[in-house]
Amino acid sequence: xxxxxxxxxxxxxxxxxxxxxxxxxxxxxxxxxxxxxxxxxxxxxxxxxxxxxxxxxxxxxxxxxxxxxxxxxxxxxxxxxxxxxxxxxxxxxxxxxxxxxxxxxxxxxxxxxxxxxxxxxxxxxxxxxxxxxxxxxxxxxxxxxxxxxxxxxxxxxxxxxxxxxxxxxxxxxxxxxxxxxxxxxxxxxxxxxxxxxxxxxxxxxxxxxxxxxxxxxxxxxxxxxxxxxxxxxxxxxxxxxxxxxxxxxxxxxxxxxxxxxxxxxxxxxxxxxxxxxxxxxxxxxxxxxxxxxxxxxxxxxxxxxxxxxxxxxxxxxxxxxxxxxxxxxxxxxxxxxxxxxxxxxxxxxxxxxxxxxxxxxxxxxxxxxxxxxxxxxxxxxxxxxxxxxxxxxxxxxxxxxxxxxxxxxxxxxxxxxxxxxxxxxxxxxxxxxxxxxxxxxxxxxxxxxxxxxxxxxxxxxxxxxxxxxxxxxxxxxxxxxxxxxxxxxxxxxxxxxxxxxxxxxxxxxxxxxxxxxxxxxxxxxxxxxxxxxxxxxxxxxxxxxxxxxxxxxxxxxxxxxx
Amino acid sequence: xxxxxxxxxxxxxxxxxxxxxxxxxxxxxxxxxxxxxxxxxxxxxxxxxxxxxxxxxxxxxxxxxxxxxxxxxxxxxxxxxxxxxxxxxxxxxxxxxxxxxxxxxxxxxxxxxxxxxxxxxxxxxxxxxxxxxxxxxxxxxxxxxxxxxxxxxxxxxxxxxxxxxxxxxxxxxxxxxxxxxxxxxxxxxxxxxxxxxxxxxxxxxxxxxxxxxxxxxxxxxxxxxxxxxxxxxxxxxxxxxxxxxxxxxxxxxxxxxxxxxxxx
Numbered sequence: 001x002x003x004x005x006x007x008x009x010x011x012x013x014x015x016x017x018x019x020x021x022x023x024x025x026x027x028x029x030x031x032x033x034x035x036x037x038x039x040x041x042x043x044x045x046x047x048x049x050x051x052x053x054x055x056x057x058x059x060x061x062x063x064x065x066x067x068x069x070x071x072x073x074x075x076x077x078x079x080x081x082x083x084x085x086x087x088x089x090x091x092x093x094x095x096x097x098x099x100x101x102x103x104x105x106x107x108x109x110x111x112x113x114x115x116x117x118x119x120x121x122x123x124x125x126x127x128x129x130x131x132x133x134x135x136x137x138x139x140x141x142x143x144x145x146x147x148x149x150x151x152x153x154x155x156x157x158x159x160x161x162x163x164x165x166x167x168x169x170x171x172x173x174x175x176x177x178x179x180x181x182x183x184x185x186x187x188x189x190x191x192x193x194x195x196x197x198x199x200x201x202x203x204x205x206x207x208x209x210x211x212x213x214x215x216x217x218x219x220x221x222x223x224x225x226x227x228x229x230x231x232x233x234x235x236x237x238x239x240x241x242x243x244x245x246x247x248x249x250x251x252x253x254x255x256x257x258x259x260x261x262x263x264x265x266x267x268x269x270x271x272x273x274x275x276x277x278x279x280x281x282x283x284x285x286x287x288x289x290x291x292x293x294x295x296x297x298x299x300x301x302x303x304x305x306x307x308x309x310x311x312x313x314x315x316x317x318x319x320x321x322x323x324x325x326x327x328x329x330x331x332x333x334x335x336x337x338x339x340x341x342x343x344x345x346x347x348x349x350x351x352x353x354x355x356x357x358x359x360x361x362x363x364x365x366x367x368x369x370x371x372x373x374x375x376x377x378x379x380x381x382x383x384x385x386x387x388x389x390x391x392x393x394x395x396x397x398x399x400x401x402x403x404x405x406x407x408x409x410x411x412x413x414x415x416x417x418x419x420x421x422x423x424x425x426x427x428x429x430x431x432x433x434x435x436x437x438x439x440x441x442x443x444x445x446x447x448x449x450x451x452x453x454x455x456x457x458x459x460x461x462x463x464x465x466x467x468x469x470x471x472x473x474x475x476x477x478x479x480x481x482x483x484x485x486x487x488x489x490x491x492x493x494x495x496x497x498x499x500x501x502x503x504x505x506x507x508x509x510x511x512x513x514x515x516x517x518x519x520x521x522x523x524x525x526x527x528x529x530x531x532x533x534x535x536x537x538x539x540x541x542x543x544x545x546x547x548x549x550x551x552x553x554x555x556x557x558x559x560x561x562x
Numbered sequence: 563x564x565x566x567x568x569x570x571x572x573x574x575x576x577x578x579x580x581x582x583x584x585x586x587x588x589x590x591x592x593x594x595x596x597x598x599x600x601x602x603x604x605x606x607x608x609x610x611x612x613x614x615x616x617x618x619x620x621x622x623x624x625x626x627x628x629x630x631x632x633x634x635x636x637x638x639x640x641x642x643x644x645x646x647x648x649x650x651x652x653x654x655x656x657x658x659x660x661x662x663x664x665x666x667x668x669x670x671x672x673x674x675x676x677x678x679x680x681x682x683x684x685x686x687x688x689x690x691x692x693x694x695x696x697x698x699x700x701x702x703x704x705x706x707x708x709x710x711x712x713x714x715x716x717x718x719x720x721x722x723x724x725x726x727x728x729x730x731x732x733x734x735x736x737x738x739x740x741x742x743x744x745x746x747x748x749x750x751x752x753x754x755x756x757x758x759x760x761x762x763x764x765x766x767x768x769x770x771x772x773x774x775x776x777x778x779x780x781x782x783x784x785x786x787x788x789x790x791x792x793x794x795x796x797x798x799x800x801x802x803x804x805x806x807x808x809x810x811x812x813x814x815x816x817x818x819x820x821x822x823x824x825x826x
Binding site for chain 2: 045046047048050051054087088089090091092105106112116119120123124127128131174175268272275276279282283285286287288289290291293294295296299301302303304305306307308309310311314405406407408409411412416417418419420
C-alpha cells in the first residue's frame with residue numbers, strides 16, 4: 001500500500017505577488033509537480049515533426065471559427081424567400097439554411113472572412129494530418145510501442161473526412177446537395193440494408209426536410225467531441241511513449257535528445273499556433289473558398305459542371321468516376337430479389353482496401369519481419385526500401401483516385417478528351433502502384449549504395465593527382481565520424497526463412513510469410529560493417545578501396561573495383 | 563343548313579371531314595411553331611449587293627466544306643435555314659472558318675471584319691429562313707433582371723458551363739467554353755442557334771426577355787468584384803485543394819524549417 005503524504009502545513013512565504021499567487025495554486029493543486037513532470041519532457045526538434053502540431057492548431061482554429069458560425073447559421077430546411085444583399089438571388093425561394101449561409105457571407109460583419117477561415121482551416125487540417133501520417137509511415141514511427149497510436153491517428157483521419165463532408169453539406173446549395181445525392185446513392189448500394197439506411201438517414205426519400213439539422217448535430221457536436229477525445233488520447237500516448245527521434249550520434253533507443261518543453265519549447269509552440277492562425281487568416285482574407293452564392297439553392301434536378309468534393313473526399317468520388325458504368329456489361333446483378341449495384345460497391349471496396357492496409361500496416365510489417373522490439377529511433381526512408389516502396393504504391397493508388405475526381409477539369413484545361421483521361425487513370429489505378437513500387441524501391445536501394453560508397457570511399461574532391469609511378473587517382477576525402485554514423489547506423493533485415501511452430505510444423509501462413517519476407521528483403525543493401533570500413537581504409541588510405549567483408553545473400557550492394 | 567345535313571351521309575363526307583381536320587391541325591401547328599422561330603430577317607436588312615458579296619466570300623472561304631451552294635458535304639453541314647444569327651456567331655467569334663477538323667470549332671482571332679460577316683450572314687439568310695441577328699433591345703443589360711437571369715442560368719446552363727460560367731468538360735474531347743468575356747450578342751445567338759454541341763434554346767423555351775436576363779446575370783458576374791478575394795478560376799474545390807497543397811503547405815513548411823533551424 002502506498003501512502004499519500006498530505007502536507008498539512010506549509011511554512012513557505014513568498015515575497016512577491018507573483019510568488020504568492022503561484023504558491024497559492026501550488027499548495028492547492030500541486031502545479032509544481034505537473035510543471036516538473038511535463039515541463040521537462042524532451043521533444044526532439046525537426047521540421048518534419050511539426051505537422052501533427054499544425055493539424056492540432058488547425059483543429060483549434062476550426063472550433064473557434066465554427067463556434068462563430070453557429071451563432072448565425074440556421075440549420076433548417078424550411079422554405080424562405082431570400083431577401084439579403086446579394087442581388088442575383090434576391091426573391092429566390094430557398095432553405096433557411098442556405099439563406100442564413102448567404103447572410104453570413106454578405107450581411108454578418110466579418111462573416112465571410114470567418115467562413116473562409118473555417119473552410120481553409122479544414123483543408124489545412126486534413127493536409128497537415130495527411131503529411132503527418134506520411135511522415136510517421138515513412139520513418140517507421142508506427143512500430144512498437146506506437147501501433148495503437150497509429151490506429152488512433154487513422155481514426156482521426158477518418159473522422160476528419162466525415163467532419164469535412166458534413167460541413168460541406170450544410171450550406172444546402174446545389175454543390176452540397178449534389179454531394180449528398182452521391183451519399184444517398186452509396187448508401188442505397190449497400191446490399192440488403194441500403195434502402196433502409198438511406199431512408200433512416202434522410203428521414204424518408206432524398207432529400208427530405210430533416211437532413212440539414214441532422215448533419216448539423218453531427219457536424220458541430222458528435223464529430224468534434226470524438227475528434228477532441230481521440231486527439232487527447234493521441235497526445236497522451238505521445239507523452240507515455242515519448243517522442244521518436246532520427247538516428248544520430250548520441251541518440252539511442254533509450255534516450256530522447258532534444259529540448260525540454262519549458263520554457264523555450266512551449267513558447268515556440270505557442271508562437272507557432274499564431275503563425276498557423278496567421279497563415280489561415282491570410283488564406284481566408286485573400287482567396288475565395290466555396291463561393292456558395294454561385295451555386296444557387298439546392299434542387300434535386302440540376303447537376304452543375306465542375307461539381308467536386310473537397311480534396312480529401314476526392315478519392316471516393318474519383319473511384320466512382322473511374323469505374324465503368326456499362327462496359328463490358330452493366331455492373332449490377334440481381335440475386336434473390338435484390339439488386340447489387342456493383343458499379344458503386346466495387347470501387348468503394350477498392351478504396352476500402354487502401355484504408356484497410358493503412359490501419360493494419362504495423363501488424364503486417366511485424367508479422368513479416370517478426371520484429372517485436374521497441375523502436376524509438378526512426379528509419380531513414382531509404383533504409384527501409386520495402387516500406388518506402390509500399391508507401392509510394394499507396395500514394396499513387398490514392399492519388400489516381402483523387403485526381404480522377406477532377407477528370408473534367410483535366411480535360412478542359414489540358415485540351416484532352418474526358419474519356420481518354422478516364423482510360424489513362426484506369427490503367428494507372430491498377431498498374432501505377434506496381435510501377436511506383438518497383439521504381440521507388442530501386443531508388444532507395446541506389447541511395448543506400450550511394451551511402452555505402454560515401455562511407456567506404458569518402459567524398460570525391462575532384463582533385464586528380466599523378467602518383468610518382470605515373471598512375472592517376474582522384475583524391476577522396478573521408479567522411480567525418482558524425483556524418484558517417486548517420487550512414488552506417490541502420491538495420492537491414494535479412495529475408496527470414498519459414499520457421500516451424502511449437503509443434504514442429506511449418507504452416508501455410510508461415511510459408512506465405514517467408515515468401516513475402518524474401519520479396520521484401522532479398523535485394524537488401526547491408527550497412528557498412530566496421531570490418532569493411534577497416535579494410536577500405538587500409539587499402540589506399542582513403543583514396544581508393546576494394547570492398548570486402550561478408551556479402552549478404554543475393555546482395556547487389558557490393559561492386560568490385562579493378 | 564338543310565343541304566349540309568342532307569349531304570352528311572354522302573360517300574365523300576368522311577374524306578372532306580378528314581381534309582378539313584388536317585388543314586386545321588396543320589394550320590394550327592404552323593402558327594404554333596412559327597412562334598418558336600425567331601422572325602426571319604426583320605431587324606437587319608440585307609441588300610442584294612450584300613448577298614452577292616456574301617456569296618463570293620462564301621465560295622472562296624466556306625464552300626470547301628459546306629458545298630458551293632451551302633448544301634453541305636461530308637466535311638460540313640448544310641447551311642440552308644441556319645439563319646444569319648448562326649453565321650454571325652460562328653464567324654464573329656472566329657470559330658469559322660475552322661482551322662482544322664476536330665471535335666469542336668476552336669475560338670481564334672476572327673478572320674472577317676464586321677462588314678464581311680454581315681455579307682456572309684446576308685448570303686446564308688437568303689438561302690432559307692432562320693434565326694436572325696438579335697436586335698439591340700434584347701441585348702440591353704440595363705433592361706434585364708439579373709436575379710431572374712441567375713434562376714434561368716442555374717436551371718438551364720450551369721450543368722455544362724459551370725455555376726459561375728467558367729466552362730466545363732463534355733464527353734469525347736468536347737467542351738462547354740467559358741462565358742466570361744463573351745459579347746452580349748454572341749451569348750444571345752448561341753442560345754438561339756445552339757452552336758457545336760449546345761442545344762437550341764428557342765424563344766418558346768427561353769423567351770427573348772429571359773435571354774436578356776441571362777445575359778444581364780452573366781455580365782453582372784463579369785464586372786462583380788469577387789466578395790471573397792481571388793476567385794481561383796471559379797472552379798470549385800479542385801483549385802482550392804491545389805492551393806492548400808502548394809501555397810498553404812509551402813508557407814507552413816517554410817515556417818517549420820525556420821522554427822527548427824535555430825535550435826541547435
